[in-house]
Amino acid sequence: MEEPINLIPYNADALRENETYLDHTGTTLYAQSALTSFINKMSSNLFGNPHSDSRSSRLSTERVDEIRKQTLAFFHADPEHFDLVFAMNATAAIKLVLEGLTHPPVSDSPGKTFKGPGLWVGYHLESHTSVVGLRELAAAGQHCFMSDSEVEAWIRPNPARDKTDRCPVQTSNTFQVGLFAYPARSNMTGRRLPLHWPGRLRQSQYASHQRVFTLLDAAALAPTASLDCFRDPNGAPDFTAVSFYKIFGFPDLGGLIRPYFGGGTVELVTCSDHPWHSRNPSRIHEILEDGTVPSHSILALGCALTTHKQLYTSQEHVSHHTTRLTAHLYQSLSSLRHHNSVKVCEIYQDPPAEYGDKAANEHRIHLRTGSVCNPGGLAKLLQLEEWELFQNYTAEVRCGCRSVLVGHKPSGIIRVSLGAIEHPERCRAFYRICAPSVRCRRRSSPGASKGSILHQDHAPRLLLLQPMVDAVHGILRISVHHSLRRRNTTNSGNRWL
Numbered sequence: 001m002e003e004p005i006n007l008i009p010y011n012a013d014a015l016r017e018n019e020t021y022l023d024h025t026g027t028t029l030y031a032q033s034a035l036t037s038f039i040n041k042m043s044s045n046l047f048g049n050p051h052s053d054s055r056s057s058r059l060s061t062e063r064v065d066e067i068r069k070q071t072l073a074f075f076h077a078d079p080e081h082f083d084l085v086f087a088m089n090a091t092a093a094i095k096l097v098l099e100g101l102t103h104p105p106v107s108d109s110p111g112k113t114f115k116g117p118g119l120w121v122g123y124h125l126e127s128h129t130s131v132v133g134l135r136e137l138a139a140a141g142q143h144c145f146m147s148d149s150e151v152e153a154w155i156r157p158n159p160a161r162d163k164t165d166r167c168p169v170q171t172s173n174t175f176q177v178g179l180f181a182y183p184a185r186s187n188m189t190g191r192r193l194p195l196h197w198p199g200r201l202r203q204s205q206y207a208s209h210q211r212v213f214t215l216l217d218a219a220a221l222a223p224t225a226s227l228d229c230f231r232d233p234n235g236a237p238d239f240t241a242v243s244f245y246k247i248f249g250f251p252d253l254g255g256l257i258r259p260y261f262g263g264g265t266v267e268l269v270t271c272s273d274h275p276w277h278s279r280n281p282s283r284i285h286e287i288l289e290d291g292t293v294p295s296h297s298i299l300a301l302g303c304a305l306t307t308h309k310q311l312y313t314s315q316e317h318v319s320h321h322t323t324r325l326t327a328h329l330y331q332s333l334s335s336l337r338h339h340n341s342v343k344v345c346e347i348y349q350d351p352p353a354e355y356g357d358k359a360a361n362e363h364r365i366h367l368r369t370g371s372v373c374n375p376g377g378l379a380k381l382l383q384l385e386e387w388e389l390f391q392n393y394t395a396e397v398r399c400g401c402r403s404v405l406v407g408h409k410p411s412g413i414i415r416v417s418l419g420a421i422e423h424p425e426r427c428r429a430f431y432r433i434c435a436p437s438v439r440c441r442r443r444s445s446p447g448a449s450k451g452s453i454l455h456q457d458h459a460p461r462l463l464l465l466q467p468m469v470d471a472v473h474g475i476l477r478i479s480v481h482h483s484l485r486r487r488n489t490t491n492s493g494n495r496w497l
Contacts, residue, residue: 020429024419025187025220030249031421034307038300050295060295067302068285074305074315075222075242077230077257085256085288086298090219091130093241093256094181096288097215101177102137120167120212124151124182124193129373131181131217140176143168148193151182155200155209167208178212184229185221188378188415189348190326192221195228199235213238219254223247223419224322226315233259248304251297256288311420318420325418329427378412 021029048056050064068086069079077084087093102119118139123131125146135142145151145168154168167178180201185192198214216237218227223246230236240257312318336344378384416430468477 020426022416022418022422022426022430024223024422025190025246025415025417027243027245028223028247028249028419029421030304031307031311033310034248034250034300034304037303037307041299041303042296047295047299049292051292060299063302064293064295064298067298067305070302070305071244071255072257075227075230075257077227077236078233079260081233081260082230082236083258083260083285085258085285086293087254087256087289089245089252089254090217090241090243091254093239093254094130094134094215094217096256097179097213097239097241098134098137100288101179101213102139118176120178122154122167122178122180122212126186126188126191126193127181127183128187128217128219129375131183131215132375134179134181134215140178141167145182151197155197155204156206167212176211178208179215180212181215181217183220184216184218184227185225187220187373190220190417192225196235198229198237199232202234216240219243219246223318224315225319230257244301244304248301248308250304251294251300253294253297253301308420321420322418322422325422325424325427328424329416329418329430332427 045059046056047060047063048054050057050061068084072079072082072084085093085096087096119137120140121134121138121142123134123142123144125144135144145154180197182193182197184195195216198216201209201212201214204210214237216229216239218240219242221227222242227240229240236259238258242255242257244253244255245251312321330347333345334343334347338344418427465478465480468479470477
């Protein structure tokens with residue numbers, strides 16, 4: 001006879017009691033009340049497959065349609081002007097745009113399929129790797145805009161002469177379609193980029209600009225700010241990618257917001273030697289939503305939206321809260337000094353910005369390290385040349401791994417990101433693990449003045465060492481990092497140095 005299973009009641013709030021979560025840009029924490037609401041909703045209703053006409057199916061279809069409108073309202077996007085396509089995540093939403101723009105045009109006559117000159121892609125330096133990947137299918141050329149000023153120079157206000165009416169690194173005199181993609185907010189520094197670029201590009205008198213769509217990656221901005229770019233449909237991006245788990249913690253779902261225009265889904269398809277299909281222009285999102293929509297995840301999104309409004313009222317309140325927390329943490333960390341007045345923390349931020357690993361894990365602090373999937377932003381902040389990026393790669397430095405010194409520069413950063421659910425005490429917990437380093441004094445080396453901090457110019461072999469603080473036992477452990485080891489072959493055999 002099998003023993004009964006004792007189920008432990010799940011309580012999200014209790015699990016976090018002794019944890020400090022500071023990686024809200026990766027995903028925020030879900031509310032216990034949202035989980036409870038979803039379980040109650042699923043337990044008290046019968047939801048069927050939306051692709052049917054039964055009562056349970058009609059209920060699912062109605063709820064999905066309601067939540068689609070509810071989600072658009074959350075982003076201040078009028079359903080009369082915008083449509084929402086559900087996807088697995090923001091990366092999947094970006095991929096949908098790429099697939100749509102690289103699909104060749106097809107004429108009405110059989111056998112007369114033709115391709116245009118292809119796709120041109122422009123993207124901002126601080127883009128996430130999901131956006132950078134768009135360039136792989138840019139048959140008409142691709143260009144990385146190195147700064148905001150370069151984008152401004154490209155989107156010129158006056159009519160152009162024919163010889164200058166081209167996109168950067170355009171490989172032909174014309175191209176079928178173009179795509180300019182950039183993040184609404186850097187997922188590395190938190191800097192917000194201008195939201196007026198799509199509107200200015202749409203109003204441009206340049207012929208080449210008229211063929212360029214805009215893609216806004218709002219995954220890093222939407223969790224702690226209101227997306228006001230949809231209030232004016234004429235100035236809104238052509239495509240906007242979002243991740244709902246970054247905003248609400250769950251469900252694992254993303255979305256693509258796009259202006260409403262003609263088109264539609266397939267109503268009838270014939271499968272024979274003479275293929276034919278008919279489209280219904282009233283259901284635009286069904287073109288891009290592959291098969292049956294994840295209805296249960298969408299139902300969970302509805303619960304998350306309702307709970308979020310009950311807890312925080314609006315994104316404006318969330319923005320004010322996180323801004324105050326960020327400013328407080330920034331000021332606290334900036335004030336930390338070693339005994340010789342050297343800064344403990346090097347905080348990377350753009351000049352216009354206003355803010356208000358292992359040791360962290362031992363103190364139950366959750367944060368993000370490495371390149372945070374932003375190679376362009378990392379190279380810009382750390383002033384890494386291309387050869388240095390390859391050097392780091394050869395040293396087995398990857399996205400998400402610990403930041404180590406390779407050569408004379410760090411290979412990554414530590415990202416602390418705050419969310420709506422965060423409390424000032426959590427910020428102070430992170431401050432406390434940084435503060436003890438102020439009391440640490442380092443011994444001098446031969447050739448260095450007494451009491452000075454060791455530098456690689458005086459002791460270059462220090463680059464081979466990796467210090468590690470064991471906070472539990474109060475021990476400083478020093479070892480050689482595996483990425484810096486080299487093999488030395490001697491007469492006595494192989495040795496690791």
